[in-house]
Amino acid sequence: MKPLISVIIPTYNRPGALCELLECLYRQTYKHLEIIIINDNGENIDFVSSLYSELNILIIDLKENVKHVVARNEGIRRSSGDYILLCDDDDLLVPKHVETMLEQIAGVDLVYSDAEIVEYETVGKTRIPVNRLLFAYDSDREAMRSFSTFVASGSLYRKAIHDQIGLFDEEVYHYWDWDFYLRVSENYPVKRVPIAGTLYSFATSGGDNLSGSLSDMEPFLKLLSDKHDLGPLPTKNFFLLLEEPGVRNRQAVSKVVWDGEPTISRWANIS
Structure with a gap:
């Protein structure tokens, strides 16, 4: 019997992007999915269940x-799968992503893929890609203590991990994913998959990315550093950090599989 994969998606007032992600999940070659959408007290999204009736969707209205971290934890608690796949509501997955990740997790406990960082502009109800940048870096746990290149969106892991290390740390907030990687990799084998199967939405000119406010992030970075004894960590713009020599030296080869086309959701076709 094929294992059930629980896809955990926190969302807040981004119905267009959410529907594009659901379109990507509908197109997946691996079908045994449980889609758990945690609506973080945003506008009603019940319509997506009928819009994508082929998908096994559970909506949790907070x-x-x-x-987002607390919302993810609530999704984990309600999940039924043997595996968890994480995805932000504005990120997308290529059609073979879930199948590939499930194949790659054999012999390890967490796998994550490379990504393409994509900037969009919205036309009507569809996000049109205008810029793309490959995000592919060697997986080196020691180097990850200085700068994390772990892409949480699209990552797949065995749910049983939480039985030992607990849920996501809500205290470190912005850095929940970095903290999760460090905790998992300390106890379990982790593998990077050199395929850019995740399309990570990031607005270089601002927008609503959590990484936008450096001053807001600094206290959470200190909490993370103190927790893992990481020492002083720079609070800089994300793209400036990518230019640091220590990060540039970790750049790796990856397979690019996205055709560059926008994802047209069913919601976009509703007038």
């Missing part, structure tokens, strides 16, 4: 806005 009574207050608890932010």
Whole structure:
């Protein structure tokens, strides 16, 4: 019997992007999925269940806005799968992504792929890609203590991991994914998959990316550093950090599989 994969998606008032992600999940070659959408006290999204009736969708409506880490933890608690696949509501996956990740997890406990960082402009109800940048870096745990290149969106892992290390750390907030990688890799084998199967949405000119406010991020970076004894860590613009010599030296070869076309969702075709 094929294993059930629980896809955990926190969302808040981004129905267009969410529907594009659901379109990507509908197109997946691996079909045994449980889609758990945690609506973080945003606008009603019940319509997506009928719009994508072929998908096994569970919507959890939170009574207050608890932010994305708490929302993810609630999704984990409600999940039924043997595996967890994480994805932000504005990120996308290529059609063979889930199948590839499931194949690659044999012999390890967590796999994550390379990504393409994509900037969009919205035309009507569809995001049109205008810039793309390959994000592919060698997996080196020691180097990850200085700068994390772990892409949480699209990562797949065995749910049983949480039985030992607990849920995502809500205290470190912006850095929940970096913290998760460090905790998992300390106890379990982890593997990078050199295929850019995740399309990571990032607005270089601002937008609503969490990475936008450096001053807001600094106290959480200190919490992360203190927790893992990482020492002083720079608070810089994400793209400036990619130019640091220590990060540039980790750049790796990856297979690019996205055709560059926008994802047209069913919601986009509703007038």
